Amino acid sequence: MYYILKEEGQQLGYIYLPPGEHVTIHSFISSEANFKQKELNIKDIEMASVESISNASMSYPMTSGDGPHSYYKNSNFQKRVLEAAKQKVKEAIEDKLEVNNLDFLGKSETFCVADFGCSVGPNTFSAMQNIVEAVQLKYEQQCHQQKNGSSLEFQVFFNDHVNNDFNTLFRNLPIPRGFFAAGVPGGFTNRLFPKASLHFAHSSYALHWLSKVPEGLADVNSPAYNKDSIHCTGFSEEVAKAYAAQFKKDMENFLNARGQELVGGGLMALTIPATPEGFVSSQTYLGLNNDLLLDCLMDMVKEGLITKDKVEAFNLPLYFPPIKELEAILHNCAYFTVERIDSLARHQNIWPVDPSLPSLLRAFTAEVFKQHFGEETVDPLFERFAKKLTRREMASQQESIPLSYPMTSGDGPHSYYRNSNYQRRIVEAAKQMVKEAIEDKLEFTNPDFLGKSETFCVADFGCSVGPNTFIAMQNIVEAVQLKYAQQSQRQNGSSLEFQVFFNDHVNNDFNTLFRNLPVPGGFFAAGVPSGFTNRLFPKASLHFAHSSYALHWLSKVPEEVADVNSPAYNRDSIHCTGFSEEVAKAFCCSGLINKEKVEAFNLPSYYPPIKELEALLERNPYFSVEKIDSNGRYQKIWPVDPSLPLVLRAFMGEVLRQHFGDEILDPLFHRFAEKLAVSYQTYAEKEEPLNTFIRRVVEVAKQKVKEAIEDKLEFTNPNFFGKSKTFCVADFGCSVGPNTFIAVQNIIEAVQLRYDEQSRHQKDSSLEFQVFFNDHVNNDFNTLFRNLPVPRGFFAAGVPGGFTNRLFPKASLHIAHSSYALHWLSKVPDQVTDVNSPAYNKDSIHCTGFSKEVTEAYSAQFRNDMDNFLNARAQELVGGGLMVLTMPTTPEGFVNSQTYLGLNNDLQEESLRDMVEEQGQISKEKVEAFNLPLYFPPIKELEALLERNAYFTVERIDAIGRHQNIWPVDPDLPALLRAYTEEVFRQHFGEEIVDSLFQRFAEKLLVNYETYAAKEEPLNTFIILKRKMNI
Structure with missing residues (x-):
């Protein structure tokens, strides 16, 4: 489904989901132009509180650098998502962005864009370029007859957590590019920018990463103790509630932060993986991937590589919300209106079930596993995962949505950058939806939208390292530019510039992201590191917010799923499968890790049922839900091929690494690949002196x-x-x-x-x-x-x-x-x-x-x-x-x-x-x-x-x-x-x-x-x- 969310003003974002399967939600959210804080009794997020929030959040960057396991080399899936969403972004900008609003740009000719959860590239560069081009087109349409002959410049902020590999990000910034670039370190659930300083916010495949594992999941005395899983499988009600609560908190912090930072009439484009209505996470591709990872961990327990206690204490901070749950959160935010929500699904051939999947998963989850289990577990874990992926029969024909935050950094064989073709398919599938949303909902004629500035600001939340975020941003930019050109045709000589902020957690590999910024880009780029459930930008400073395949990542694993005394104790699974009694896996057979370690592990990802997401969006006071579309499995987004282990490794390697250790990643995904090979058919269906x-x-x-x-x-x-x-x-x-x-x-x-x-x-x-x-x-x-x-x-x-x-x-x-x-x-x-x-x-x-x-x-x-x-x-x-x-x-x-x-x-x-x-x-x-x-x-x-x-x-x-x-x-x-x-x-x-x-x-x-x-x-x-x- 594809929703358009709009408030009294115009700030845009998008979320997408397909019905009856794991879906990617592409939503546009519009900020209220004349929002009065006191009337809604919503308290500003002050900078002091921002810092305290930021310090409390977890950080799982994509695998850094540009090596074989890096996110930079393993993010083709995310690129597919961005390409699928490109047209949708363009349409939303064309329809909803009003660059000629006198207050939108103020007296400046600078359009500021922020991408939240940008990782290290190259996808964030594509996404920002898309946004800049769309905004430029819209600006030319609305302002080209302005007498002063003004031109628009773009300032793009690339945001991710402070531990993101910004070195890689910056080294790969595209040359030449049509924007000024900046990296902004910090969790995107916090404020990261001054009030009303952004025009466009974007996030793709980042918001599903939780700021921390939900409390109680690792507490043996909690009803949500997730002993038998490492993620939110969906079959345990208590575990699912814990994940949902953490996701809700993170999303509210993210929306409230962006509400302060975006200008009135600004847009926010988001791409988030969600759970189809009537399904649970373990009935989707991602759920199965997480189950396979749990299998691999238990094999390593039996082999003595890790302990059972270590696994039982591990939970992935990922959450893929039901659509209604997400909708309710969005609608309850006073700053935005929901302009559009669309779904990108399988016929668009986004998700790769092929040999690249282990590398893909490793690229964006390796850090999570490394932090928990140690670096020495990463290789064996993902080696096992790759093997299991090629062997095991899948239990469901449902699609899962890949994780985008934090991705494995760099551009190596296991990196997200090299294993994000699935996400790219999603972006491509969403492209037309974005274009339509911008064409229909973005209003440059509103004099308050751009102010006197000629800069359109876009932020991509959960952008990872690229290249898909670049595609998504480019889609948005092109659509905005077209809309602007249409609406500004009576203005003399004016041109629109784009500022794109690439946002992801601070540990995202910004180094890889920046090194791969597209050249030319058509926008100014900045990296903004931080969790996107917090404020990241000044009030009313964004015109467009985007997030693709990020909001399903929870800020933390729900506490109850790891609590042995909780009804939600997820002992037999590592994610929200939906049936705690049936998720126990043979992860301990190899003895590489112990059973307790696996039982304590849960993935911080949640794929919400569509109705749950809808309800969440609908109740947010800041946004109006304009549209939610679901395109279904026939879109062929998820790739059922041997690359799947690489894809999963690219964006899940960090989660597993933090819990089990770096040394288990290779065997884990090797096993996963083996299991996948066996189950291919079912899967197819489913410095101090100087300082002184x-x-x-x-x-x-x-x-x-x-x-x-x-x-x-x-x-x-x-x-x-x-x-x-x-x-x-x-x-x-x-x-x-x-x-x-x-x-x-x-x-x-x-x-x-x-x-x-x-x-x-x-x-x-x-x-x-x-x-x-x-x-x-x-x-x-x-x-x-x-x-x-x-x-x-x-x-x-x-x-x-x-x-x-x-x-x-x-x-x-x-x-x-x-x-x-x-x-x-x-x-x-x-x-x-x-x-x-x-x-x-x-x-x-x-x-x-x-x-x-x-x-x-x-x-x-x-x-x-x-x-x-x-x-x-x-x-x-x-x-x-x-x-x-x-x-x-x-x-x-x-x-x-x-x-x-x-x-x-x-x-x-x-x-x-x-x-x-x-x-x-x-x-x-x-x-x-x-x-x-x-x-x-x-x-x-x-x-x-x-x-x-x-x-x-x-x-x-x-x-x-x-x-x-x-x-x-x-x-x-x-x-x-x-x-x-x-x-x-x-x-x-x-x-x-x-x-x-x-x-x-x-x-x-x-x-x-x-x-x-x-x-x-x-x-x-x-x-x-x-x-x-x-x-």
């Missing part, structure tokens, strides 16, 4: 930042914010922390103080902060996100990309900050490595300052980079916005080699030449071809460069010198230098020389200590620039 130094710079600059904000920032300017109450800060060259957090906090405290002073007479003077952490795509965003301060006074997002390029939509930032980053050049000057050039730098590895030609080459490259940086920031900062820069410079009258930094580089060069002469570890030619891409400009050169830029006024330039004791001449120096230059040496000379190089450097530093102490210290220059108005 930089911290000194940040601390010294703190007072200067405060003074600049007090003196230069003007909140009284009516055009500074527009209608938003969100203050946006970006830190360029943030690295992995913790210093970036300190710098940002200093800025926020100063801004808040200034704002309080200027707005104390205003009735509604609360301010929210959105902070973007930017660095190159190969930066370790995983570490950055894991170390975000908790609690914190801002919403966080990571933006991968070189800062000499545009990274954000026009006029979307209020303060830009960069500390100790701009002296890094975008490349080594060409001339210094050219043997025929006068600037050939044969006798040095850096710009010493003694060679005029070399210095001119470095200076020219620095000017080019700084011009690009300033011009890019000028496009991104609002008029009156500030830029705060701290960078090392060379004192007047000195050259680089007469300073500390120059001596450091000279000593590094000596160490390299020693390695040439003494051991032959490296060749002389290799050293002569090497140059450090660093330049410390003379102060006057820097001043001249800044003064000539037409976009900024130079408000202040100060020098932070030696008397402030910033630069450490001590034993920490070798470690400091290694922390920020090691990668440069490694890429040129190889990893094997790094230890020897810096050991030699440390020895030379001791010998030259007195010379070192006598050297001139490079000045740390503090700069305040202000964006000119109306240029």
Whole structure:
């Protein structure tokens, strides 16, 4: 069935389900444009509570990286889901999105999209691209005759849990792409964005992951003790109630969070696997997969690989809600109207029953099993699963819906990325439904929908790692763009930009997701890590929310199913089968795991009966249920082929790994594949020193930042914010922390103080902060996100990309900050490595300052980079916005080699030449071809460069010198230098020389200590620039 949910305003989402089988629900939800919180007596989710909620939730990321078991390589199923939903998204955008609503975009021309549960890619890129294209089309239709010739830019946020592999995600962002990208770490059941900052929310195959295993499932004294299963089978009423309760709580948190973050009239597109009416989970494909996993676990118990107690204590945090239950939840949410709910089913050939299934399941469930059972159980578990999958006769012809969160990360053979063709089929099956929903329900003519902005925001909740989420988003973007073009035909020259947020749990493999963003994408991308049952975005900031095959994952396994004293004790199954007495499996035959471990395991997934889901949606006060469609088995979504073990492993491996251990995954899915082969026919039917130094710079600059904000920032300017109450800060060259957090906090405290002073007479003077952490795509965003301060006074997002390029939509930032980053050049000057050039730098590895030609080459490259940086920031900062820069410079009258930094580089060069002469570890030619891409400009050169830029006024330039004791001449120096230059040496000379190089450097530093102490210290220059108005 396919539902369209709509409220008084327009925010869209979609859910889909097929009747009489396990179904995928594709729903569109529309936010209320003029929603009044007090009238509905609904309390805002404040940031402090968001943090506490986030900390309490479980995190099971998809398998990270891009290896054979990664989600990146095993998510073709999810890709099929997105492709099936693409047309539906497009239609919903065409029909429901009103870009020309004066309040929808505000004064901005930026459309913000968030994908919740995005994982690591590549599907999230496809989904976001779909959304951006649809929104762009809709925008062109509605606004192309606007006289001002405005164009729309897209900011896309990729969200998933903080443990998601953002490194993989960012490395695979598509190039080129039509959006600015940011990763937002955090559980999507919490707030992740400022109020009304998103236009479109999307989530596909993420919301069925629970924030935690339901309480009582592992409690032997609970009626819901799920001893005999590892998931919500459906046959135990108490276990099913526990899962349903947790799912309801997570979904309500997710909806309420999105309700705060989406703008009025924004859309939310969701793809969620659900249980058909009249069936239980174990009568579906997914239920059978979970039963097979339980079989494999019990085999491992008998083989002595894991203990029985360990299995009995394990439950999968997945839940596939009955349709009516889901409907009731949606209808009970005051922020949204249910615009449409459609079903994607088997004839669309989404689910793969083939050799890829074990890899698919491993990709998105391996982490769950690894955390519980240990890493050593993962391989044997999924090896067993694969074997069982090829052997065993299936008990039902019903389809099951695959899990999408957390998927196995990376793009290896077991990854979700490589095993999500089933989900892709679902996306393809839903495409027309999405298009119809957008065409029929999205209203760009509503002046409040986009505001004055030209950015359409889409969020995909439970996006995993791709590639299916990219397809889903692309479907939405295309449909929205078409609708916008139709409705904006009388506006002159306006174009719509798309911001897509890819959301999934913090442990999702964002690294893989971002690496595989489509190029070009047609939207700005951001990763938003967090459980989607919580607030993730600011109020009224999304136009479209999407989730595909995610909402059936429970935030936790119901507690009762693991409680031996509970009537719901799920001893004989690992999921909600529907019959506790018949689900005991022969999992212990091999002795790899013990029986108790299997009995304690339950999958946190639930496939709700359709009527249950409908009832849930209907009672939510925020949404109206516009349509629920079910397309049935004839759509051939679920693939009955040998790839099924790979598919299941891709999205279930993490769940099993957390409970049983990593070592059981291979044998488990190997057994599953064997059982599947036997049952094929039935299945067919069914870094510290560097931190210390930089911290000194940040601390010294703190007072200067405060003074600049007090003196230069003007909140009284009516055009500074527009209608938003969100203050946006970006830190360029943030690295992995913790210093970036300190710098940002200093800025926020100063801004808040200034704002309080200027707005104390205003009735509604609360301010929210959105902070973007930017660095190159190969930066370790995983570490950055894991170390975000908790609690914190801002919403966080990571933006991968070189800062000499545009990274954000026009006029979307209020303060830009960069500390100790701009002296890094975008490349080594060409001339210094050219043997025929006068600037050939044969006798040095850096710009010493003694060679005029070399210095001119470095200076020219620095000017080019700084011009690009300033011009890019000028496009991104609002008029009156500030830029705060701290960078090392060379004192007047000195050259680089007469300073500390120059001596450091000279000593590094000596160490390299020693390695040439003494051991032959490296060749002389290799050293002569090497140059450090660093330049410390003379102060006057820097001043001249800044003064000539037409976009900024130079408000202040100060020098932070030696008397402030910033630069450490001590034993920490070798470690400091290694922390920020090691990668440069490694890429040129190889990893094997790094230890020897810096050991030699440390020895030379001791010998030259007195010379070192006598050297001139490079000045740390503090700069305040202000964006000119109306240029």
